[in-house]
Structures are given as structure tokens and as C-alpha cells.
Amino acid sequence: MTKPIGRQIALGQPLFELEGITKVYNPDSEQRVEVLHGVSLKIQRGEFVAIMGASGSGKTTLMNILGCLDKPTGGRYLLAGTDVAGLDRSDLAWLRRSVFGFVFQSYNLIGTATAQENVEIPAIYAGHPAAERHRRAAELLGMLGLAERTTHRPNQLSGGQQQRVSIARALMNGGTAILADEPTGALDSTSGAEVLQFLEHLADEGHTVIIITHDAEVARHARRRIEIKDGNIVADVIQSWSEKAPSERPVKALDFIDHAKRLDEFSETLRMALRALRVNLLRTILTLLGIVIGVGSVVAMLAVGDGARQVVLDRIGSMGTDLLLIRPGAPNQRGVGNAIATLVPQDAEAISSLANVRAAVPELSASVTVRSGDSDYQTSATGTTADLTEIRDWPVARGSFFTREDAARYAAVTVLGQTVVNNLFPAGADPVGRFVLVNNVPFQVLGVMAAKGATASGADLDDVVFVPLSTGSLRLFGQRNVKTITVAVDDVDKIDATQSSVTALLAERHKAEDFQIRNMAAVLETAEATQNTLSVLLGSVGAISLLVGGIGVMNIMLVSVTERTREIGIRMATGARTRNILQQFLTEAVVVSIFGGLLGIGCGFAMAAGFMQFGVPAAVSLEVVALAFACAVAVGLVFGFAPALKAARLDPVVALASE
Template structure:
């Protein structure tokens, strides 16, 4: 009957494992192939304390990397607890490193920016352990290894022996069933080395499988089993297995979990990435500040440029809006073929008013006429039009009221004064309402005063005029006038200006049979002006966006530099169980954090600059959509330009990364 030892598969089984480097095209020639391991056959059972000894270049470190899932064999098979490791995916290998192995390196391989406790926590971060739980376990491990009072110190504040103890604590964080110790005493003095070896003995006695890689035969002799490696071959294996150690070995892992384990959650990994990124930003203030400056300038430029462009456009539109952004002028003229101008009849105007695209139809008669009040008299332009005049010209009253359509039909002798006309006839604080002006030979009662409009281009200033009802004007002032001097027609909306003009032209051609009229469309010119300014605003925004693009390129350069500087840290994280996507997420989060902070500061800077410009009288109108767009573009810039460095980091080979500077 077979014994249990014969039935149970070994914890680690290597058969004819070979490892080659090179043999690839490089430049104009072929890189020579070098075989480091030559057909390694090895079996290690759970609970063993094994020393693999060999001189420098014997292949022992390469063998350790293969055993720990940091590297793969070129040929041969590696079975872990009966499972073929060659069939493992990258995530499954990360699980194996995280759950089964604990690495103790000669160079300690601690993350320099992290405290002792944070270094120990790293494997638990990628295992998805809650923050409180992993902090408590890390603290307990460090205290157990005699590092009370050193928990919050960084590696450069610890001695070599203390750093190695931190490394051992990290190896035990997730259980550390298999301790892979690569020259753990090589960089230590004799006393520290003895203390580390004593710790490894304690771990072996507690049931951990300890694999010690060393060139020191005295250190190797302390193991229960000695394997000698020379020129990539096993030349000696003491084969002495400790049955008692095997009996008290730690419980085996369920390797099937490697395919189901999700590792660190998105939220947990994101919090860790944010914490690491914020610390990196603090430690590299100058570089971070310069990177942020590019993003801040870009975002602020976009916001300010668009705000100035929109403010200028709105001011121009508002100023021109008093002339009417939907206004057209209709008048009589002689046809091109010759002959008298065609009259614009009331019936024509009534028909035009019925068109769907038309808003107002306002006939106008106006001429300079002598206006008197008391001893004051003046030649004033008397503007006779319907009650629609304030609406057509977007003009408000400063005092009193405007006449109504009913009063116009009743030929009521009413007058509304322009701002300057009031100042001339009623200086000081005299209330003009209810007083009588003599326009020509007819008295008119003052019922209102228009707000100050300002000067418009043209011969007459609206502020100097007085305004009377159209019908009363024809009956009392302009008796000889048979038709309006011109007619103001407005489109129903800005978008309908051109269609309104076309409909009006078609209607009058049908009614007159010939083009004996003229339509002037300044509203179309105003629209073209507004469209031109919109295009200018867009151009300003695009110019400003270039600076945002430059800031994004700066982020990419900084992240590439960061990846290069932190290559060893990436290797450490991979050795402790980080998956490719964990590394990708971490560096992508760091890039986006930089642009998020830069975008936020850029929005604030844009608002401050805009406020200063407003104080100086520059027309500025902030757009929430522009601010949100600039901010989102900054974040997208971080995502786009940070992806390539993050992907570069995620694709690093763990062994190459660990050897990096």
C-alpha cells in the first residue's frame, strides 16, 4: 500500500527545467544565446528548510525567480502542488506570488517612500485586505520581529538588519507559506546576519517552507537540506528531509483559487494609488509644480479666452441689438427696367404682417421739425411710428409710458421724448409729464421719456428725437405725406431673418408684378458679425487648447520619468502580488490625479483672472459648459497621455524591474 508521502504531490516539482537568454536578432547581428540552467530536476516538500548554495553565476538567482513565479522556464516543467505553472495566466502567477511566496531579498527591496508598516502592508493591499486589518497585522508582525518604535520610519532611517526584518515581515504578511530568501545575510554584519538566520529557523520550525539562496556555505549548512548548484546544474543534494518538519507544515493552498481570486478591489486599489500619488507629489514638489503649471495655464487659458470671446460677442450683439438683430428696412424705389417707384400701400404692409416669419411691421415718417416749449425751441427730428417702436428697437422707457395702438387709431396728440430732448426742453428736475409741446403748429402732450440710448451710426441720434403716434403724425404734422418714408420689418426670430426677407420679397413681387421696392437687411449683417465673433472665440479657444495639449505632453514626460525612477518599486509590487492591471491602474490614477488637481487649480485661476478683467472693464462672460469642458479635457489629457507610461509600467518584466534602479 503506498504511503501518504508517495501519493501526495510535492509542493514544488521541477523536471528538466532550462533557462536561456538571448538568441534574438539585435541590430545587424544575432544576440548570442546563453543557457543559464541546464536541465534542473528538483523536488521540495512542504515544511522543508532548503538551502541552494552556489557561486556567483551558478544560476541560483535565476532558479529562485522561476520558483517564485517571477520568471518562466524556457523548457521543462514546473508543478506547484501538482498544478502546471506553465499554464498559469499572468494574474494566476500574481496570485501565486501573493498567496504562496514571501520574498526576502539581499538588497531588501523596500519602497523608499513608504514607512516600515506601509512596506509590510503591500502584499495585503493586492490581496484586497481592509486597511484597518492590514495595518493591525503589519504592526503586529513588526513588533514580533523586534521593531517596536520603528514602525513609521522609512527604509533610509533603518539599519540593514532592521530593513531585512521589515522584508521578512512583508514576506509573512499574507501567510508566507514559502519563504524565498535570496542572500538574506549578504549585506549584513555578522550579528545582524545571525539574527536573520535565527528568524528563518523560527519560521521553519513554525511550518513555513524556507528556501534559502546563498553563496555562503556556513549559512547554507544551517538548513536541513543542502542543494549545491554549479554552472546551472545541481551537483549535490543532501536529500535529508525532515519528517517532523513535513508533518507540521502549514496547510496547503487551494491553487484552484488562483483562477477565481479577484485580488484587490477597484476601490481599494484606487485608494492605494491615490495615497501613493499624493505622497509622490509631495516628495517631488518642484517637478509636480511645473507639471501642474502646464495644466493650470492650459485650463485657465481656455476658460479666460472663451469668456473674453463670449463677453465681447455679447456686448457687440447687445449694442447692435438696439438697432435690432432681426430688423429689415422696406422702402419704394424705381425698378431696374425704369419707371416710377412703386408705392408701399397699407394693404402691402398688412399682407407682410400675416407672413409666419414676420414679427412686426412698423411704418415710419420722420423729418426735422421745429418743436417749442415756452421760450425754448429747437429743430428736432419728429419720429412718427406705431406703438411697436420700443419693442422693435429693444428700447426701454425711463419715465412715464408709451402710447397704445388704440391711442394711435384715435389720432391722440401724444409725444414721448428722447433723453436729450427732455434735457433740452425740461432742464433740471422739471417733470415733463403732462406738459404740452408744440410740434409744428400742433400741441402734443408729453406722456413719457425714453431711456438713454447712446449714439448710433447715422445722421440722427435717437436720444435727440421725439416720438409721436404714426396716424396722429400723418393727420397733425405730416399731412402731405401719402406713404411712409420707410417701413421697419422684424423677423419672428434671429434664425428666420433670411427666410423672412425671402418671403417678403416673394410676396411683394407677386403683388406688384415687378421689383419696384428695396429691402435692406442689416440684421443679416449683424448675424454675420456675430458668427464671425463666434468663429474668433472658437479660434481663441483652440489656441488656448494648444497650451492644454502641451501640458498633457508634460504629464506624459513626467510619468515616463516616474516609471523609470520607480522601476524597482514596480518590481517589488509585482513580486508581492500586484497584477498588471493593478500597476496600470496605479500609474494611470497618478497621471489623472495630477491633471485633476491641475484642472481644478486651472478653473480657479481662470475665475480669478476673469474677475480681474471684469474689474478692469473687459467684457467677460463665464460659461459653465466651457469650464466643465476645460476641466474634463484636462482629466482626459491625463488619461490619454498617462496611459502609455502606465502601460509601460504594467508590462515590465518583474525580474528586470527588480534589477532596475
């Protein structure tokens, strides 16, 4: 990137040199308008020049070209010997903040900023430290008689005071060349005279001052008067000489970017973004609402999905993931309950001898009536072996479980589930050691099982009495065939191979494949995959809400760019680079998304808590919270980029002319 005015300027070299400058609007349409017709002029450093002409004569267009707010259609513009045509947008922005200072008829102050903040804007974009900016701005405002008005906003200042603030802003970074467009046009005579007097003082100090005016009285204050009419210079007159010659010291431009002075640039951008959002508080809240709803939906929906997933997996896991469940009936036979009973206890004994099998437990159950004293209760009796507590991970809460010796001697003993105990015995009563009648057969209670809860389908696991299979087959069920055989394996990684071995063994014993084997590890994997799909579905619903919120952010930011076009023009005129404007509006969008994300996370937690109050399982994980927050920030970046880019690409002169 070429440094404009990167060298010292010789006193005899013109600061401004125009050669045949033309400006045509709409050159390729029927509304083609040529404003400047081959303007040529030279302005030396330190001159005080008035460019005078009627409205529509092209004087403001000429000033915009001199100040690098606009580009000529043709001709050559040299600034201190540098051809401006070869400079890019960043170079031109550097010139506007480091070389030029603009004083506008309508002041062009940012309404939401204080006087001091308005003055500091060029220094912010130049990267000067905050302390240095504050000191310089206060000094300039004090010099202009506004020491007590530094914290006032433009609507709290008179027209003359606002114009003095704009002059202070023009001088903030040095103001080698002061370009004043009708600086007294909106002022009373007294304020106008004060402004002109100060501009004369600046010229005496070595600043190059150019006034654009249609007022001959104002033009008389300048030392050189250039008259322009219909886009042509018709007069160029030296009116007077200053008693003070221009400063003998050469003008030296600042560096393009001093990285050491840009350490707080982000904090300044953030501060400006927060101020802009605070000024339009209602609109900001409405924008936040879309993000809050989106993020809250994502957090709540995924919390419900994760909660349901965890409950299902816990219930399946409580049955054991290292189990094979064998039932009678051919693999393709529907209705296992109606299958021909072919499994026998000897099948379980044979399976127990296979490699990787820890235990094989046969089970046979039927509905029974249990009586204790005057209380009857209808429940389910399950005949099984002593290994059930091990493979089901179901301990005995009180007493003990029956043993292999009890099964061998056909002992009439039982272990009760917690629901049966609650229905047969008074609260606090200990059933261990007492006798109960099971279908009118007396059984001694050996123990009470720990509470297990419900199955995934809602069945009460605690509503059961356990008896030895041998005793139950003889005295309660009247049959030897069992309904299920549960096989526990030692190594879950080899469960598929073990399943194949069990299948081969039973097929050999039965001479047919009249049984079904369910692999609980595979069931768990299937259930987990299903629940993951459900979580994705629920998360997608929340993501759609977040997408709608993102579209709302983009719409509001586009409206904001339209409403603040003049502000964008002011910032560009005071030296904002394309990336500064892009960064500011993008920061506003991201800040909205961050606040919305944080509030949405809080709402998501609240909704999840509300679901749990109504018995709906919900589990909020840090991963979900981080994902939702990251999505909110991404929404701000993605949907805020287009409006920010639109703002950054605005033409400074067009933006300044907007209402």
C-alpha cells in the same frame, strides 16, 4: 483561468519540481548567454534549503524562476504539481502574493512608505480589508521587534531593521515559500545571525525556506545545501534534520480574488497615488501647471466668446426678431443711403392689411437742432407712427407717446430720447409738458423714452427725438418718402411667407422691385452662427493649451515610470497584477488632471472676472465648466495611459534589477 495549487498538497508531493530547466539570455543574438544548463531538483514542503554558489553561477536566476519572477527558456517547472508554463500574468501575480514571500539582499522596500505600509503591500493586492491588514502588519512587526518602528520610513531604519521589515512583508499573506536572496549580505554579523535564526524558526513552523547565498557559513544554517556552478548543480547534500517535523496540516492556497475583500482597492490605489505625487511635489506642481493653463484658457476663452455672443444677440434681439425691415433700393444695389426714395406711408398702410402682419411702421429721419432755453443740442429726429413703441418693444419712461389722433391733426408734439434729455435739461428736471424748438419749430414734449443703450455698431439709440410722421414730413423734413418701413409679424414661424407676401405687394404697387427686405429672424440666426464659430475658434485656442498640458503629463509620467522602475518591480514581486500597476499610474495621471482641472476652472473664473473689469463681456456657463473639467480628466486618461501601460508591462525581474 486555472487555479495554481488550487487543491490541498499531499505531504509526499514536492512543492518545487524542476526538470531540465535552462535559461538563455539573448538567445537570438551574438551575445547569447546560457546561465542554467538543464537544472533538475525537487524541494519538499517545509524544507530549509541553501542554494550556494559563486557570483555568476546562476543561483539568483534559479531563485527568480522558482519565485515566478522569471521564466525558463526550456525544461519543466511544476509547483505543487501545477505546470507553471501554462499560467498567465495574473496567475503568476497570484502566486507571488499568495504563495511566495521574497527577502532581498537590498531589502527592496518602497522608500516613500512606512514600515507598516511596506508590510501591508501584499495584502493590499490580495484584497484584504484595511483593518485586517493593519492588525496583521502590526503583529508581524511586533514579533520581529519593530513594534515601535511601524511609522518609520526605510531611511530611518538600520539595515537589520529593514531586512526584518522585508521578512514581515514576506509573511504578510502566509508565505508558504520564503525565497531569500543573500538575506545577510548587507548586514553586520549580529543582525545577520538574527535573520538566520528567524528563518530557521520559519522552517520549523512549516514554511519552505530557500536561501540564495555565496557564504558557506550562511549555508551551514540550512538543513539541505545545493551547490551550483556554471549553471549546473554539482552537489545536493542533506546537512541536518530539524527536531520539528514539517507541519502535518496540508497547505491550502487562498482564493484568486475575493471580491468582498476588494471594496477598498480603489481607495488604496488613490492613497498610493496621492503619496507618490506628494513625494515629488515640485514635479507634480509643474505637471499641474500645464493642465491649469489649458483648462483656464478653455474656460476664459469660451467665457469671452459666450459673453460677446450674448451681447450681440441681445442687441439684435432688442430690435425684435419678429420684424421685417424694408428699405428703398434694388436688392443688388450698394449704398442704400444713395438709393432713390420710393417708399411712401401708403405702402405701410397697404402692408398692414396683409395676413400675419401686426403692424407696419414707416420712418423718416434727419439731423436736427433742438433747443431748450439757452441749451442747443444736435441730434436726430425720426418721424414715425404711434405703433413704434409696440413693435420696437421700447416703452415710455415718463409721460406718453403721441397717438394716431396727433398724427391725423399734424400736432407739433415730440417724445425725447434719454440722451437728448440729459443734454438739454438740468439733472432732475422734468421735460414733460415743456416746449422745445426743433429746427426753430416749437414742439411740446409729451414724454421721455426709456433708456435703450447702444446698437451693435455702437450708435446711441437714445440720441433721438420722435415726432409724428405727418408733422415731421410737413414741418421738418420737407418730403413724403420714407427711409424705412418696419413690419411686425404675429407668427415668427410664418415670417418667411409674410416676407414673400410683402415683396409681392410692393412689387405690384411699384411695378418694380426697387426695395430691399431684411428678415431680422434670419439676421439673428446668422449672427448666432457667426458667434458660435467665434466661440469654437476661441475654445480651440484653449484646447491647444490643454493638449500641450496633456503632452506634459505624458512626459512627466514617462519620467516617473523610469525613475520608479524598481518600485514597480517590488510591487510585482509582492503580487501586483498588471491591472494594479496600470491602475496606479493611470490614477496618478488622472488625479493630476483633476486637481489641475479644478485649479484651472478657478483661474478661468478669475480671468473672466478680470476681462469684465476692463469692459470685455464674459459669461461663464456650467456647460463650459463641465466641458473643460471633462476634457482635463480625458487628458489624464489618454495621455496617462501609455506610461501606465509601459509600467504594467515591465518584466518583474528586469524591473527589480534596475537602479
